[in-house]
Amino acid sequence: MGRFILRRLMQAAPLLLAVVVLNFLLIAFTPGDPITLLVGDFPAPPEYLAQMRRDYGLDQPVWMQLLHYLGKVLQGDFGYSFANQQPVASLILERLGATLELTLTALGLASVLGVAFGVLAARSRGGPADSAIQAASSAGYAVPDFWLGQLLILAFAIGLGWLPSQGYNPVRGVAPGWEGFVQHLRYLLLPALALSMRYLTLITRITRASMLEVMNADYILAARARGSAEWQVVIGHALRNAAAPVLTVIGYNLGFVLAGSALIEAVFAWPGIGRLLYESIAKRDYPVMLAILLMVSVTVVLANLLTDILHRLLDPRLERA
Structure with a gap:
């Protein structure tokens, strides 16, 4: 290894x-x-x-x-920002936390719900639940992220008034303790949902297809013949053997989620790396643009490496390949 x-x-x-x-x-x-x-x-x-x-x-x-x-x-020096008049490294570090919070939340939401919906669709193949999930995933994948973000703002912020439309925290600051966490979560929910939708639908479809390939395998029939509970068959046998393509999609899309957050952060005024990239393009701030693009490239390389390591841990046969 x-x-x-x-x-x-x-x-x-x-x-x-x-x-x-x-x-x-x-x-x-x-x-x-x-x-x-x-x-x-x-x-x-x-x-x-x-x-x-x-x-x-x-x-x-x-x-x-x-x-x-x-x-x-x-030497680890990414230059000096033309527009912000400060070192690029410190400028990116100031925004990195907000972007990691948004992208990891979106990817986690897409992974958990995508796997759950994919397993449910595979278990009810040809049924109403399967048809509904496939139709919803096709529609969700076709909707652009930034347009979905605007629709969510119109529906939940302007129309219903349930959630804030933009920002990272209330202007007056967050309250201490649990109340402050809930306040911040309200600002995070809409951008995370908008950013996660495309990847949620993709993971759902890959999980369903991968599960259908293994559901009729001999070891699945043997597990059921031994009297194993259905959840053990689905989770312990089918999902584990169907996990490789799902992990590939999740890992390889980590860099794309990071890069794709630029428009979402611009729509929701989220103070992260993506919005900084958007502003740097408008101002032609070369050093900031180059540093962010390099960071995205490094993220893609590391995500691919981590995905390959997880594949070898799940399937030891790859170690001898």
């Missing part, structure tokens, strides 16, 4: 380097000037604009900027 992890990390190193280089070049050759956006409508003289470009290193050729950036990244 140690050799496997080391080999995967060594394979990921050139991939991450290629991601950094490609992202840098794509952003560098995108039309527009971040200095112009920083200055705004202020009639700055050309000398001042040239000085700002020198200060931020934007007067150098692209290949020199790339080499300088790679050297700083290898």
Whole structure:
């Protein structure tokens, strides 16, 4: 297992380097000037604009900027934010907690409900519950996340007035103890539900398909012949052997959930990494954009590695492959 992890990390190193280089070049050759956006409508003289470009290193050729950036990244320095006037690393750390809270809640909600609905659909194959779950999953997968977020705001915040429409906490602050936890949960519920819907429907469909493949296997029939309880057959035998594709979907989508939170955080004014990326794109804040894209890439690599490790733990035959 140690050799496997080391080999995967060594394979990921050139991939991450290629991601950094490609992202840098794509952003560098995108039309527009971040200095112009920083200055705004202020009639700055050309000398001042040239000085700002020198200060931020934007007067150098692209290949020199790339080499300088790679050297700083290898030292753990992700640069200085043009728009926020602070180090990128500290800026991301300020927003990281809110994004992790949102994405992990959404992925946990999608995983638990998706597996439960998938098992229920497989157990009632061809029945009303199966048809309803398949129809709902198809509709949920087709709805864009940001549009679903707006629909939830219209329904539960504006129409019914049950939940707040935007923000992270009440403006006056949260109350101490359990009451404060409930207040914060009300702000978290709608964005987490909007972000989780696409992955919930995907996990539901994968779980159902994987369960149907194993429900008629010989070991399932043998377990029932031994008189095992139905929940033991479904959970202990069928679901465990059907778990590999489900784990693959959950693990491989972790990075996409993190990247997809940008629009959801913008819709719900959630102060996380996704909203920071959205704002950085609008302001052409190169260092922040590059750091967030690199963080998403690292998350995808680590999520894939963790998924492969879990596969080997669930199926020891893979260890000898």
